[in-house]
Amino acid sequence: MPARPKELINKYRQQVRQYYSSIDEYLDDVKKIIINEVRAALNAGADVVQFDAPDILQFDVYGEYNPDKSKAKERVRRAVELNNEVLSKLPAEHLEVHSCWGNFNNSQFNTLGHYDDALPELYDLKVGVLGPF
Numbered sequence: 001m002p003a004r005p006k007e008l009i010n011k012y013r014q015q016v017r018q019y020y021s022s023i024d025e026y027l028d029d030v031k032k033i034i035i036n037e038v039r040a041a042l043n044a045g046a047d048v049v050q051f052d053a054p055d056i057l058q059f060d061v062y063g064e065y066n067p068d069k070s071k072a073k074e075r076v077r078r079a080v081e082l083n084n085e086v087l088s089k090l091p092a093e094h095l096e097v098h099s100c101w102g103n104f105n106n107s108q109f110n111t112l113g114h115y116d117d118a119l120p121e122l123y124d125l126k127v128g129v130l131g132p133f
Contacts, residue, residue, distance in 0.1 A: 087126040096129040
């Protein structure tokens, strides 16, 4: 899910709760869909599937909606673990992950910070190619 203003995130969460009893139940369905879509792309002849993963570095980690920057590494670790739940079920040699600060509110590397906490965690992603950032 791309990063959105806080009001839209709250609206999105309310909509999910209409159909799912928990966020975990919802994420289980999302993971199944992603795995099926990637397998279909690879079976159709795709050499590589690139995942754009703004969830790893977006506002839940360093942005304005997370006032406690001391937990950035922990949040990146959790995002990597969640992504790996999908990635580990697919052939790593055909997978790439792109993650960056994104362009949410026109953010840039120099306004959000550094990769010091994130990069060691990103190396744990179960993919053949990591980047570009």
